[in-house]
Amino acid sequence: MAESEKPLAERLLAGDKRALARAISLVENDDPQGWELVRDVYPHTGGAAVLGFTGPPGVGKSTLLGALTKLERERERSVAVLSIDPSSPFTQGALLGDRIRLSDHFLDPGVFIRSMANRGALGGLSEAALQAALLMDASGRDVILLETVGVGQADVDIIDHADTVVLVLMPGSGDSIQALKAGVMEIPDVIVVNKADHPLTETMVREIKGVLALGPRADWEIPIVKTEATRGEGVEELADRMSAHRQYIERAGTLMERRRRNLMNEVLAIATLRMRRELEASVNEDTDVKELLDRVVSRELDPASAASSILERGAGDGWRR
């Protein structure tokens, strides 16, 4: 039987890049085959090291991922990169343009690169991205690099699924420093100051140290790594710091704990999204629900009471999917 005639799951598990690309498309398009595939290969997941990178746009995350990918390849580890782009449709391309910086690796069978934009299966980009990450994991990649834009509290939650979370900043990332300081941005496991040839780099590092000193003391001391990703400087140190973090969470037993909490949240998130989708469908299809909403707009019925009425109606013929 020719390679392409084998079942998709089999080819995926064997590490075939085209099968992986096809599988992710199925998930992205909410094709039931995609969900089935994830179900079938799920027992083969959990082996990859999942590293998450977040930070404001423009700090050079993609360049950094390119440099890290190069390093991992030199160490003979296979890599998958998943870039999640939450930008609004009208500026689409602003972030995807960065992908070009990863193009050195397009022909290497040991490197798989994929971007996902904002419209996922259930309307939840994180959920679609997690399915994609599971498929990458099942295909035997040693390392999965997740990249997303974050400048505040509510980054795309996919980052929560990383074993190690890296926050990438650059000199001038004042808003992010303030957000860390005010506690509206989560404290990451590793902090990178990229574009470190800038004269204000040391000021930035000092500010970050000041913020970290305010936080609770923990066993893991968050390293601040200076990089100049375009020239590959500091990238090896970053890789070392990330491995050190991984060893730390494995030793402390928190890796399993993290994964357990994240998987539980994931199950709840998928269930919630499905219920929400049902609700939205009922708003568009059900004239009684439409009427309820009209009464809210005309200030006869308050939003919470309307929500209760809709849920009572839905309970009978509801949320099976």
Add this chain to the structure above:
Amino acid sequence: MAESEKPLAERLLAGDKRALARAISLVENDDPQGWELVRDVYPHTGGAAVLGFTGPPGVGKSTLLGALTKLERERERSVAVLSIDPSSPFTQGALLGDRIRLSDHFLDPGVFIRSMANRGALGGLSEAALQAALLMDASGRDVILLETVGVGQADVDIIDHADTVVLVLMPGSGDSIQALKAGVMEIPDVIVVNKADHPLTETMVREIKGVLALGPRADWEIPIVKTEATRGEGVEELADRMSAHRQYIERAGTLMERRRRNLMNEVLAIATLRMRRELEASVNEDTDVKELLDRVVSRELDPASAASSILERGAGDGWRR
């Protein structure tokens, strides 16, 4: 009958500040009385002008709100301020410290000030905050100022309920500029550059203009207002620009459209939160659900299949609330 013996709803509608404070506490604590109250007074809402302020921490939003409150009082309009603080528990206080800047107004019966922190009724800060804003509206306030910290795409959604959204930046807000440029931050109706005595103010204004020039052309040209809130400079111009925006949306008919869309989203959000709360309760109480989750953690059952199983189980005895 003494004033304090009258029903809470009646006192609230009469504009009593203490009744308003009590009502908001009921909503914040998820007391059924709070939801009833909102239901009873909802027909009296819709009269207030709702202005939303967002921006990174540290740019001086609270000082600006203090200055705007002063101006509105000089114009004999009553004001309610709702500051929403999404900071994490361990740094709590970092943002609430700002509240002191509004203290000039604590004794004025025409000014009501309230902060809400992250743990709302249904687990959704926005939903609790919206109920609070409706109570403020019903109590006859002319102007409601909503304040929240935002540095990215997913600000607390309460800002969506404002008729006019103001983004407050300062020289050095580079990350926010990048987020606007990349389309991960929503374009607001008015932009303020506060702390405008800084030498880099004009550079900042130029950068913002550059970003706005990339956006789609619209009938409303987004004004950029320079303020120095601690000295009250530029505050009157800001107030004028906000009124101009309000006149524009009233004339264009988009005010009703905006409110309609926001109320519909609100109904769906409340319904979704309630379903999610039920789900979470079932995870803690139901041994079968616990077992499903254990199987996910041990990689036997994938997250989406577990979600389906939970929803099927829930369908029978489900989501009534």
